[in-house]
Amino acid sequence: MKTLLHFKTGVIDPSGLLSSWFPKLDCCQWKGVRCDNVTGRVTHLNLPCHTNQPKFLDLGDKDDKSHCLTGEFNLTLLDLEFLSYLNLSNNDFKSMQYNSIGSHKCDDLSRGNPPRLCANSTNLHYLDLSYNYDLFVDNLHWISCLSSLQYLNLGGVYLHKEIDWLQTVTMLPSLLGLHLESCQLKNMYPLLGYANFTSLQVLNLADNQLLSELPRWLFNLSCPISHIDLSRNHIHGQLPETLPNLTNVKSLVLSDNSLKGPIPCWLGQLEQLQELDLSHNFFSGSIPTNLGNLSSLIKLILESNELNGNLPENLGQLFNLEALQVSKNFFTGIVSERNLLSLTNLKHFSISSPDLIFDFDPKWVPPFQLLNVELGHLRYKLPAWLFTQSTLKYLTITDSTASFEPLDKFWDFATQLEFIKVANNTINGDISNVLLSSKFVWLESNNLTGGMPRLTPEVRVLRLYNNSLSGSISPLLCHHMRNKSKLVYLDMSYNNLSGELTDCWKNWKSLVFINLRFNNITGKIPHSMGSLTNLRFLYLKSNKLFGEVPFSLKNCKNLRILDLCRNNLSGVIPSWLGQSIEGLELRSNQFSGNIPTRLCQLHSLMMIVFASNRLSGPIPNCLHNITAMLSVYSSTHKASFTFNFPGLSVNIACSIPMLIKGNELLYYTVMNVIDLSSNNLSGSVPLEMYVLTGLQSLNLSNNQLMGTIPQEIGNLLQLESFDLSRNHFSGEIPESMSALHYLGVLNLSFNNFVGKIPSSGTQLQSFTSLSYMGNSDLCGTPLPKICPQDEKSIDIVGNDDDDQFEVDSWFYMGLGIGFAVGFWVIFGTILFNRRCRHAYFIFWYRMRDVLIQKKI
Structure with missing residues (x-):
């Protein structure tokens, strides 16, 4: 009881989970505590935090852990001599304390020294601290005390400073399962010849930063091993020619790495192998033919590599195979029904290579019924057997010149699908009368023509990007639906749409993402868009919109990105936006007046792009209050969606076009940018601007600004692009600018700068004279003018x-x-x-x- 109460003192318990933990009550009756029926000693401590369950749509937000345990995790719990099960997963612990109150202690562990006296928990078999994302652990030496440990899960725990993790875990002779995914591990120990994993059955090192070649010790795992998972890492190198002691392996997953070389032939000797996943690597050469001998194989996933040669016909003899995924490689030759003869259990099939020829008998009826199929680089017609798949739910066809005729047959077949992705093909069809009913509809770059299709309420994602659609969007949005729409993602950018933005948006309140960029839409932004309270991304760039931004958008409190660039919008800069706003793109419009100081209260704002408008007055001196621009890590936040289907997860990354470094580039993370160029701003640049230490791009060119560049410019160490050209700046260029090592674009031309260009280091001399021209009293390299002192x-x-x-x-x-x-x-x-x-x-x-x- 004393040990448990000591642990409680360091824990913050917002929801009162430990409210039953008080001395007058038997600790075996405390919540999360279980004792042995005979001895009465504590054996189990089970206090995981339960957050939101996975939904169909994941917007990338962190789980709400405001009700979870937080504070410090104290290793005094390891003094519980009979404790065998400890689960504190998915909480919000911030630190780990290494001190112990018992007579047996793990000494000096906080200083990274090996333990001399171990804790009493020699019976601990199960330890799970996973998904405590803010928990920083300096070392794992304390784990070596747990000699009976069989299951260890530290997934998501920050172990960046731990450099000896392998040596530590190899001291656990009974370990069966090791999960260290998403721990930011970097060391793979390529020179270590042997690791004493005598009992290990599960190894998961997914989503780390491992950069070494695949080491020899990985293949010294003794039998019986049932699962190896090294997915989503960056491991370089190739697999060795032999794989000793793995004859009983059932699952080998090495996906999402940087592995290279041929697929080793010894894989064909793993007679009990049920899952082989080598996808998303750089494997080359042909598929070993002896993989066709793996009669127990259920999943063979080799997609996204550099494999070539013919697809072995004997893969069609793997009668237990449920998943054959070999798309996005460089296979040659012919694929036909001979490759799929005996696959009666096949559910998932993907294949695509630029030089592969599909030659299926039009009358062939497969022995399987697929759930998911992905085909690419089809040349002539869609395979006739595709239309025999009555259980098909997920269909992907890409990069093909095949005819989809007759189109009516294809669109009728599509009504049974939950997921359809048809991209970069040549359909050339009118979809005005097509009824789309799939939850996920992705019809990108197919040269589709005509007006808007019709939707059923079940459609969640509609992407018609880069086609030849024309006419108004009203037929799509204003038609009556019996049931409430579930549409969350709408992308009709890069088409020929015209007419006004409809006022029917109140019927689509589920929308989170709207992209209508690069069309010919005219008129005003309707007030009804303010009813989209779930809206997070609104892209209306490069249309013919005019008028003011409606005040009703204030109701869109979740709005993160507002892109209205290249229109004819006027009025003042909207300052009533919600606290969630991260990007405000208003370039190339007719906005006028001053820059509102209320923007300084938008603490999440990272992109302020007001270039090429009619703004006047000074730059606000309160920009340092925008806390997102103070952090060098704030720009790592990605804008993305994840859609979860049964057995399939689809992630959509939202691109953010920004004019940086002189070019318009697509970014998938929100950057710290201030662009006020080509306006009529006056006065001096406030000193507070140079406090924004996370700023990556600053463009104040083509204004009426004056003053000097202060020495504080050296604080902006993350600065990549800096443009003050065509203003009235004066004084000398400060020496501190030489410290801006990330600076890739610099333009100080056509001002009144004087003196010598600082020559400390070579940073400022690496730019051409174009960066400094138009300053008559400026001298020094790279300008041809020699300074008097020189x-x-x-x-x-x-x-x-x-x-x-x-x-x-x-x-x-x-x-x-x-x-x-x-x-x-x-x-x-x-x-x-x-x-x-x-x-x-x-x-x-x-x-x-x-x-x-x-x-x-």
Whole structure:
């Protein structure tokens, strides 16, 4: 009881889960506590937190854990000698305390030293601390005390600082299941030859940061092993040629890594293998033919690799196979019914390769009924056997030139589907009279024509992006439905839609995402859009909208991204937006007036894009109150949806187009951006602007701003793009700008900057002279203008050279004079002395006679 009460003192319990934990009551009657019926000692402590169950639509929000246990997790619980089961999963613990109150302690663990005395919990068999996402654990040395541990799950716990995790867990001889997924582990120990996992059956290292080659110790796992899961990592290297001691393996999952090389042939020797998942890697070469010998195989998943060659025909002999997924590879040859002959249990089938030829007998009736099929790169017609699949629920056809004729037959077949994705094909059909009833409808880049299709209330996702649709959207949104619509995602961007935005939005209150970008829609934004209280993303960019932004959008309190760029909207900047707003894109409109100071109260705001409008007045000096721009981690938040079907989860990442670094790029995370360029703003840039340490792009060009760049610019260490061009800035460029190592775009041109461009480091010299042109009093590299202080240095160096030149000149002049004097002394003696002159000529005559005789 004392140990449990000590644990409780460090725990914050918002929901009163531990309210029954008080000394006057027998601890065996406390909530979550179970004792042995004979000894009365505590054996089980089961206090997981239950949050929202998975729904059809996941908007990427964190689970609400306001009712969960939080505070510190104290290892005093390990002093419970007879404790065999401990489950605190999915809570919100923030830290781990290593101190113990018992007579047996794990000493010095907080300092990372190996334990000398272990805790009493030698009977602990099950430990689950998973999904405590904010729990930081410095080391795992305390685990080595738990010699009887069979199941360990720390999934989602932050273990970034733990560098010896493998050595620690190998000290657990009884371990059967090890789950360390999403722990930010980085070390894979490639040089370790052997790991003592004598009993391990389950290994899950998914979603970490493992970057080494696949190590040898992984294949020393002793039998009987039933599951290995290394999915969603970044492990480099290739599988070894042998896999000892894995003859009883039943599930081998190595998906979502960076594994390369051929698929090892020894996999065909794993006679009990039921699941083989090597998807989303870089495996190359052909599929080993002996995989067709794995009669127990139920799942074979090899999609998204670089495999080539023919698809082995003997895979069609795997009569237990339920999933054959080999799409997105580079297979060649022909695939026909011979590859699928005996697959009577097949439920999931995917295949696509650019050079693969489909040659199925039109009269062939498969021995299976599929639930899910994915086909790609079809050339002529859809396989006739596809229409025999009456149980089919999920259909994907991509990158094909095959004819979908007759279209009526295809659309009628589609009514049985829950999920249909037909993308990058050449359907070329009018869908004005098509009734779409699938929950998930993805008809992207197919050259579909005509007006709007009709929907049933069951449609949740409708994506008609990049087709040739025309006419008004009213027929889609204003038709009467008997039942309430469930549509949450609507994307009809990049079409030829015209007319006004309908005023029928009140019938579509379930909408979360609307994208109508790049059409010809005109008129005003209707007030009825304010009834979309679930709306989070609204994209109306590049249309012909005019008028003011309706005040009714204030009711859209969940709105995260508002993109109204490239229209003719006017009035003042909307300042009444909710606290959820993260991106405000108003570029290239007719907005006027001042920038409202109320924007400073929108603490989640990360994108302020007001460029190319008619704004005037000063920049507010309260921007430092936008806390999202103070953090360097705030821009890692992704905008995405996840749709959960039975057996299928679909994630949609929402792209965010932003003009950064001179180009419009698509981002899938919200960045910290301020773009106020091409307005009529005046005054100086407030010093508070340089407190926004998370800022990644700042563009104030083409305004009437003045003042200097302060030394505080060096605080913006995350800055990637900085543009102050075409203003009235003056003064010197501060030395602190040299510390902006991420800076990829710099434009200070056409201002009044003076002095020398700072030369400390090479950061500012790495840009061309175009970044500094138009500043007449600016000098230094990379400009051709030499600074006065540099000219003096050149003069000093030049004077030294002149002095050296004079010395050298006198030296060579002396040599010349000496040679001339010596020449005339000798020649004068010969010329004026008779005896010497005769001797000289006699000598040359004799030499002539000698040379003539030798020649003869």
